[in-house]
Amino acid sequence: MSLLEFINRMLGKENTSSKNIAKERLRLVLVHDRASISPQMLNKLKEDLIRVISNYMDIDESCMEVNLSQDDREVALVASIPITRMKRDYSVRS
Amino acid sequence: MGEVIVVTSGKGGVGKTTTTANLGTGLASAGQKVVLVDTDIGLRNLDVVMGLENRIVYDIVDVTSGNCRLRQALIKDKRFENLYLLPAAQTKDKTAVSPEQMKVLSDELRTDFDYAIIDCPAGIEQGFKNAIAGADRAVVVTTPEMSAVRDADRIIGLLEASELSNPRLIINRIRPLMVKHGDMMDMADILDILAIELLGVVPEDESIIVSTNKGEPAVLDRGSKAGEAYRRITRRIRGEQVALMNLDIPDGLMNKFKKLLGLH
Ligand SMILES: Nc1ncnc2c1ncn2[C@@H]1O[C@H](COP(=O)(O)OP(=O)(O)OP(=O)(O)O)[C@@H](O)[C@H]1O
Numbered sequence A: 001m002s003l004l005e006f007i008n009r010m011l012g013k014e015n016t017s018s019k020n021i022a023k024e025r026l027r028l029v030l031v032h033d034r035a036s037i038s039p040q041m042l043n044k045l046k047e048d049l050i051r052v053i054s055n056y057m058d059i060d061e062s063c064m065e066v067n068l069s070q071d072d073r074e075v076a077l078v079a080s081i082p083i084t085r086m087k088r089d090y091s092v093r094s
Numbered sequence B: 001m002g003e004v005i006v007v008t009s010g011k012g013g014v015g016k017t018t019t020t021a022n023l024g025t026g027l028a029s030a031g032q033k034v035v036l037v038d039t040d041i042g043l044r045n046l047d048v049v050m051g052l053e054n055r056i057v058y059d060i061v062d063v064t065s066g067n068c069r070l071r072q073a074l075i076k077d078k079r080f081e082n083l084y085l086l087p088a089a090q091t092k093d094k095t096a097v098s099p100e101q102m103k104v105l106s107d108e109l110r111t112d113f114d115y116a117i118i119d120c121p122a123g124i125e126q127g128f129k130n131a132i133a134g135a136d137r138a139v140v141v142t143t144p145e146m147s148a149v150r151d152a153d154r155i156i157g158l159l160e161a162s163e164l165s166n167p168r169l170i171i172n173r174i175r176p177l178m179v180k181h182g183d184m185m186d187m188a189d190i191l192d193i194l195a196i197e198l199l200g201v202v203p204e205d206e207s208i209i210v211s212t213n214k215g216e217p218a219v220l221d222r223g224s225k226a227g228e229a230y231r232r233i234t235r236r237i238r239g240e241q242v243a244l245m246n247l248d249i250p251d252g253l254m255n256k257f258k259k260l261l262g263l264h
């Protein structure tokens, strides 16, 4: 335990305690375990999404976020993709 | 008609055999007719923990392969008339038993006993598949460590995929002082992550080692904390509502000081 850690704990700031580190790491690793998807795969998915979506609109890739989110025993894919410009849609609506 | 309960974990060495021995002995001391089944083929241990290692003649593979009848292979416990052990084979391979054979065996045990407790080997391979094949419900044992909890999560997923839904969790080897200092995940942390029903919490306790040395499960030792935890688990298995054991430790000097300063 470092001095800083010790002082933090004395002051009741528990966030640096090793159990909180363990819990946070575990939460992350289980998201990937449960969805059986690796960080590399997630990156590939992101690239594929960009390619497909770019056919329809311009997006800000630098601000794009694609993540797996976990609640209870379910994992969801949550994407936040800022649109910078829509492409014109001239097709006739039926 | 009895019940077949399998004790699993994923990670090795977290307390499956200890749990099987204590739960089974606890149930037997409550008057139930119980059989303990060691499916850890090649790494037989339950016999030693129960103190019955000198009485083995036949084993589980002899039974499933038809070498002998179930009754011939069962070893009667030293302490309880109504408690039996079906030992694992020590010299054979895990593939010497198949899931289908385990289903047949479980059916037979269900008609002869109130409870059959199956001690599962570590891992997720053949031995695990055999152990869970004939079970009605499952218990998952973990310790409060990352790797054990991670493996428990995997096991829960596999159990649910094989129709053994609603497994219940035992958290073993909790060290209250480390929890208090924020250096060990507590019950709430682990339940939050695994999201399954709790069956019990067992403290780290030297009496487990002493009881293993003697071949007498700690559940029979009135002075043992882990024994008390297993007595409560035994009652919960039978459907009773039992409060969790209080594992809190009294405030030390430092905490009193912090409280005084209003920091707590
Ligand atoms: N609550 C406890 N306090 C202290 N020691 C314990 C506790 N529970 C288990 N142990 C010890 O931990 C070791 C492993 O326990 P056990 O053999 O029950 O684990 P296991 O899950 O069956 O292991 P394996 O995967 O190898 O079959 C044993 O030496 C046992 O005495």
Ligand SMILES: [Mg+2]
Pocket (backbone or CB within 6 Å): B016, B017, B018, B040, B045, B119, B120, B121
């Ligand atoms: Mg074992």
